[in-house]
Amino acid sequence: MARDYYGILGVAQGATDQEIKRAYRKLARELHPDVNPDAEDRFKEVTTAYEVLSDPEKRRVVDAGGDPLAGPGGGGFGGDPFGGGGLGDIFQTFFGGGGGGFGGGGRGPRGRVRPGEPALVGVTLDLDEVAEGARKEITVDTAILCDSCTGSGTRDDSKPVTCGTCKGAGEIQSVQRSFLGQVMTVRECPECRGVGEIIPDPCLKCGGDGRVRSRRTMTVKIPAGVQEGMRVRLTGQGEVGPGGGPAGDLYVEVSEAVDDVFVRDGDDLHCTVRVPMADAALGGEVSVDTVLGSTATVTIDPGTQPGTVVRVRGHGMPHLNTGMRGDLHAHLEVVVPRKVDSAQADLLRTLRDAIGDDVEVVTASSKSASGGLFSKLRNAFVGR
Numbered sequence: 001m002a003r004d005y006y007g008i009l010g011v012a013q014g015a016t017d018q019e020i021k022r023a024y025r026k027l028a029r030e031l032h033p034d035v036n037p038d039a040e041d042r043f044k045e046v047t048t049a050y051e052v053l054s055d056p057e058k059r060r061v062v063d064a065g066g067d068p069l070a071g072p073g074g075g076g077f078g079g080d081p082f083g084g085g086g087l088g089d090i091f092q093t094f095f096g097g098g099g100g101g102f103g104g105g106g107r108g109p110r111g112r113v114r115p116g117e118p119a120l121v122g123v124t125l126d127l128d129e130v131a132e133g134a135r136k137e138i139t140v141d142t143a144i145l146c147d148s149c150t151g152s153g154t155r156d157d158s159k160p161v162t163c164g165t166c167k168g169a170g171e172i173q174s175v176q177r178s179f180l181g182q183v184m185t186v187r188e189c190p191e192c193r194g195v196g197e198i199i200p201d202p203c204l205k206c207g208g209d210g211r212v213r214s215r216r217t218m219t220v221k222i223p224a225g226v227q228e229g230m231r232v233r234l235t236g237q238g239e240v241g242p243g244g245g246p247a248g249d250l251y252v253e254v255s256e257a258v259d260d261v262f263v264r265d266g267d268d269l270h271c272t273v274r275v276p277m278a279d280a281a282l283g284g285e286v287s288v289d290t291v292l293g294s295t296a297t298v299t300i301d302p303g304t305q306p307g308t309v310v311r312v313r314g315h316g317m318p319h320l321n322t323g324m325r326g327d328l329h330a331h332l333e334v335v336v337p338r339k340v341d342s343a344q345a346d347l348l349r350t351l352r353d354a355i356g357d358d359v360e361v362v363t364a365s366s367k368s369a370s371g372g373l374f375s376k377l378r379n380a381f382v383g384r
Contacts (some may be wrong), residue, residue: 003069005062008049013063017054024050037269109170109196112153112160113210113243116143118206120231120251125222127259131291131317133224138252140218143211143239147202151210151244158201163192210244220252225320227266228256262263262290269316272333273298290315290328298330306334321365 008012009023024046030036031043048069123136139369145151145290154160162168166189175184188194202208222232231251238248262269273286283302287295296315309331316326340348 003049003067005049005052008046009053020050020053047219067110085143109192110194111223111243112195112197113151113245114241115242115245116239117209118247118248118251119146119238120253122253122255123220124255124257125226126257127262127264128291129222130226130254130256131224134222135219136222137217137219139215140237140250141213141215142250144214144216145240145244146203146206147274148205148353151240153199153203153206153208153243155201158199160197160199163189163198165189165198166196168196170194193319209242211240220361222252222254224323225267225318226254227264227320228254230254237347256259264317267317267324268329269326270329270331273310273330274335275300275304275335277336278285279305279332280332287329288312288315288328291317292325296328298328298331300332304332304334306332308332 006015009020011019011023011028015023022099027046028043031039033040033043036043052062052068055068056106061068065305119140119142121138121140125134125136127135138304149155160205170189170192172189173184173186173187175182179181190197192198198210203210206212212353214219218234218237220232220234231253232312234250234252236247237250240247256264262271266271269290271288273288275284275384279300280305283304286298286299286300288298290296294315296312298310298312300310309329312330314325314327315328318325337344
């Protein structure tokens with residue numbers, strides 16, 4: 001019969017890896033032979049259960065109703081599942097440094113040559129540059145390959161040597177005894193900083209890093225239709241890595257300058273057109289110069305009301321990668337003259353009498369209430 005590994009640790013079958021680890025740590029502290037000498041068998045049992053359930057392949061066997069430790073050579077509760085590393089050594093997993101296994105060594109030297117970090121610069125474009133695409137010259141302060149040692153970090157023909165402090169391991173291990181048993185800690189070697197080797201005769205220009213700081217200028221192509229906050233990636237144009245490692249990428253982030261006429265909303269453009277009262281009543285049209293050298297004709301229908309928005313298709317911004325253009329939205333602002341002379345006033349009185357409209361307080365039964373301000377106010381307060 002298959003062992004109930006979940007029951008041994010006191011967790012449900014669907015427990016997460018973190019829940020299994022927490023349950024094991026709690027039981028291990030209670031049952032460790034240094035704390036509870038009479039619980040050694042139980043400690044071995046929960047240790048083996050944790051070893052099974054923390055292995056994805058073995059856990060799949062358990063979830064399928066089998067026992068990954070059953071049969072010849074399958075292990076079991078009678079032995080040390082960690083290859084004779086000692087019951088106390090298992091605790092380096094939880095209380096040690098960056099150890100690479102139970103009872104074993106650490107991660108080893110990390111290598112002196114490593115990839116470089118990405119870099120980020122910003123560029124600001126006006127609306128026409130965004131619409132047409134642009135080539136912009138940018139200045140980048142970054143790390144480049146040292147031209148004196150070509151990335152080796154050494155002077156002349158000298159070579160790196162193995163670190164005498166960590167013996168090339170890149171890290172230093174220490175073992176201490178506690179009530180939990182042997183606790184192994186691993187820390188980065190302070191002499192070589194985890195590399196495992198040192199440069200006794202470093203390059204005078206880069207100090208052994210294999211790279212130097214430099215300011216360089218380059219030209220970046222910004223495609224048409226980019227939007228605020230978008231980034232253009234230049235592969236391999238970022239910082240050169242330590243030891244002359246491969247350069248990271250350079251990202252150019254686009255910002256849009258505020259335009260005097262238009263407000264952009266995605267691929268659409270919005271502008272405000274001031275319409276004299278007479279033109280709003282009689283109708284007319286106005287030409288608007290938009291981007292990419294095009295001119296849009298905004299038609300003002302007779303009787304146009306304040307706040308009317310006229311949409312002109314195909315006169316907005318080009319869409320990134322497709323070139324298809326959005327729309328222009330002209331917001332009509334009807335202008336009422338603030339001052340009129342006597343002749344103009346007489347004309348307006350004649351017009352008012354001819355039209356026959358009077359000032360009125362709008363009611364629900366008024367003809368002008370439908371779809372007007374009254375209707376909007378009524379709808380806004382319904383349900384309050």
